[in-house]
Amino acid sequence: MRAVLRLLPVIASRRGLFVETVAWSVVNQAAVLTIALGLAFAVGRVVASEPLDLRVTTAALCALGVLAAAAAWRESWVSHDLAYRLIGVLRGRVFDSLRRALPARTRHRRTGDLITTVVGDIETLEWLYAHTAAQTLSAVLVLAVGGMVSVSLSPLLLLVWVPLLAIGVATPLVTARRARRDSAALAAGAATIRSELLDTVRGLRELTGADALDAQLDRITADTRAHARTQVREAARLGGERAVADVALAGAALGAIGIVLLGRDAIGPADIPLAITVAVAGLGPAAQIADLLRNAGTLRAAAERIADVLAAAPAVRPAAVGEALAGGEAAAVADKSGLVLDDVTFAYDSGRPVLDRFSLHVRPGQVVALTGPSGAGKTTAARLALRLWDPDQGSIRIDGTDLRELPDAELRALVAVVPQASPLLRGTIRTNITLGDPDATATMIDHAARAAGLLDPASGLPLGLETPVGEHGTGLSGGQRARVAIARALLREPRVLVLDEPTASLDPDADTAVMDFLARATDRATLLIAHRPDTVAAAHARIALHTTAGRHT
């Protein structure tokens, strides 16, 4: 639980809400327990024909009933508020950390998996802090009270209580270990079925055309059945836990009756309903504790991952502002040398440098093509030019200023990129184009869009710039996406432009648009990364990278 505690400072800002949740939860559970015990007490008195003021009892219990309901209401209100705020805080902190740390300086770790895991982890922790921790704390309290009432009635009741409590709490601990073994199979099965269903929706045309839809449905059915076998095993385990809890509660009642029978003198007749009720109702909250214990492993893992993410090292250090103001601005005006990679060495976290003393110079007005097989370091060089990472040795300069000396805002005004596969964000074409400059005027946006060929009547965009791009830009064709990405880069009017495989997904028309644009760039240094020879044809110079650690020709 150390990791769970390590995260406490993150949620410390919401301490007040957390304490309030615990308080209302305690009031609610204590009131509910008291009502149960009070009713049992009253029944015992009346049935044993002992005197009892029914009016006072009723009034007191009804008051408790209203209090319990009010406390439950307040608790659910506060815990909802806490949950929403915690998700906000955790998401904010994780984004803040990852935006400095990503892209990860590793070649092989799948960032997509990391993100899916982290997003799930945030929800797990929200569940812990907002909906579980408080309830468990108050369950422990109520359990203690129940124990004390039992002892005060007869210490013999502990003979029933302690073993049943131990069974109730231990069962999930035992089964959790076995559950973990099945969880990988469950996740894999779900992923398989999911991808088969996606395939079916996407490939319906082919499946129907090949008369293979029924076969595909049979395949999905068979896989669902196979997956269900693991699910049923998991459910049987859960059902077993519930059965044990259910029998334990019944056992508590029977055990209490047994104690009454064996030690007739220990418990007076009027206290018998109370003794039985306290045995059952007092054990109820144990279920809450068992629930937390069952998920302890998951919770710990989630907390550890989030704590690690929050502690991740930034990919680049922010520029020292004073330095830049002294030298940077003056140099930018005087020097027009374009983009320089000077003796750059860069290695991913494991092993040999992917770029080894690599140098490159792109003058304004020039297009330099960087070619080579995948893995040779082309995209690495592009990311260094954008200062997504810093080189291990050597320096990268734009118009004479080392990128490390430029404040981020200044650097981003100098360099723009058309990334591989043209990723877009949900929104419209317009919001995507203005990603780097939300204050751009309509004229500027129009200009950039026109240059990228987005305003042609033939571009197939009925709503023009207001066309929604869909999730991950999937509402647009590959060619349309590429044009949006080009317009987005053009809007910045950058001194240095990095084009990473710009024509891989382009239709021939857009290809021409890119080339036109390249030809018109008189004041701009362009680094073109490509593998197709016809794309590179327009370049003024060509540098080929080989896989042997950034050697070039």
Next chain:
Amino acid sequence: MVHRRLLQLAGAVPGAILALAGLGAVLSALHIGFAITAGGVIATLVRGEGDPLPGLAALAAIALVRGTLTGVREPVATRFGAGVRIRLRRRLLARLGAVPVAERDSGQAAATVIDGVDGLDAYYTRYLPQLVVVLVVPAVVVGLVWTRSTAAGVALAIATAVAVLAPRAWDLRLLRNGRRRWERFTRLSSDYVEALQQIPLLRAFGATDRTAARLAADADQLRGSTMAQLRLSLVETFVSGMAVHVGTILAVVAALSAVVSGDTRAAGAVTVLLLARECFRPVQDLGTTWHAGYLGLTAVDGLDQLLSRRPAVVEDGTRAAPATTGSVVVDAVTYHHPGTSTGLHGLTLRVEPGETLAIIGPSGSGKSTLARLLEREIDPDAGGVRIDDVDLRDLTRRARSRSVVVVPQDPTLFAWTVRDNLRLYRPDATDAEIERVCEIADVRHVIRALPDGYDTVLAENGEQLSGGQRQRLAIARALLSPAPVLVLDEVTSALDPATERRVVDALALAAPARTTLLIAHRESACVHADRWIALRGGRLAAAGDGPPSARVLLSGGTP
């Protein structure tokens, strides 16, 4: 949370719902039996008269049976759940063809079939059975209490009515507002995931600060509006909580008064104490399955999309013999894409067996519509499409799949092995046949470079392959089909010129007897065409012999 659509679909899985509701009712009966028996035993003990042992033995027996059934309920519900998912998915996927292609790609259909059906599983195996239990069990308990003390029965009846109905009023509000809020919540979550995924892009454009601020503002706004709504809706928690507590107290006190005044036996009061809890147990259990009910509700829109439409084609052809020679006749075909002005207007066309026809024209001229009509993804509004003089509508699906095969511009590959992908149109193709078509499509070396060659399992839609490699695999796949008519819809658009040339030449040599319709906008794709036609606005604009010249392609066939 009962919705017309959800009940309508429940007809597909009535067995599961009734069986699980029955199991829930039996469990409730055991709880009630336990309460009544325990009441008797406790009264015996308190009064000190009579023998409690038979009652104790009965309690132990009930507890064991109840424990067993409690343990069995979860796996049984899960097993039924798998059946529900299978039946619903088969039913919904069969309706998928009715959704227009453009909407099918938007992801809503996929979301319905995947997450929506998972939600429906929970709805039909957890929520609805429990709802049935809630409708039956509390009424029975109230009746049992009534026989012991009328006043207690009345108190419990009123309390139960409030506890059952108050949350339903909240459900009604939820039907109106909750779906939108849920949408906003999931949208915010997906925006967050997208921002994390695109951090390199955001950094490159200096947009991380703005994005963080926007996400925080959106989250805060959603929290504000949610809490404002909850301010009212959570009152339900208070009302139903109070009904449970005060109702139980008043019922027990009423029974006790009856004992004091001598109207009721002592055992009756103890039993009322224990039974009152059983009255509310199903209601509280319904609360824990509430999320399952909610999930069902979120699927309603997607279900509407799938179930409310008329299927685009009705498969009722009976002719089982596929075409053999491959003559194609498009006879005065008119088709309007719903909601647009595009389509075909009285197009007539004849292609002889073995002929290669190039079809050119600008975007929206009807080329791809023609391809969709030829594979009967859609049916013409007027006119007919015939292969070997048989209308496509008269063929069975199997016969049609052996008569004509279409390779779309953006083909789908499946997350199967490469070999299984290639065998789509001919499951019994031999390795030698597979090798041959891969040679023609110039894709053999691509497959060899994959980690397990033909046994490599592709990622979803073959995402580890480039667009050109996917196109070539799709061509190879289609070449294995026995169909005499082959329709290629811009299938070489993502290939570099040299590869395209190799593939086009090999195609022409490999299947000289096959009727080929080539939809193209590049000269290089149709160098081997015997004839060409140009479409414009869904009509035949021009035609000519031989491959279309560069000038023809540039002008779209109009002089």
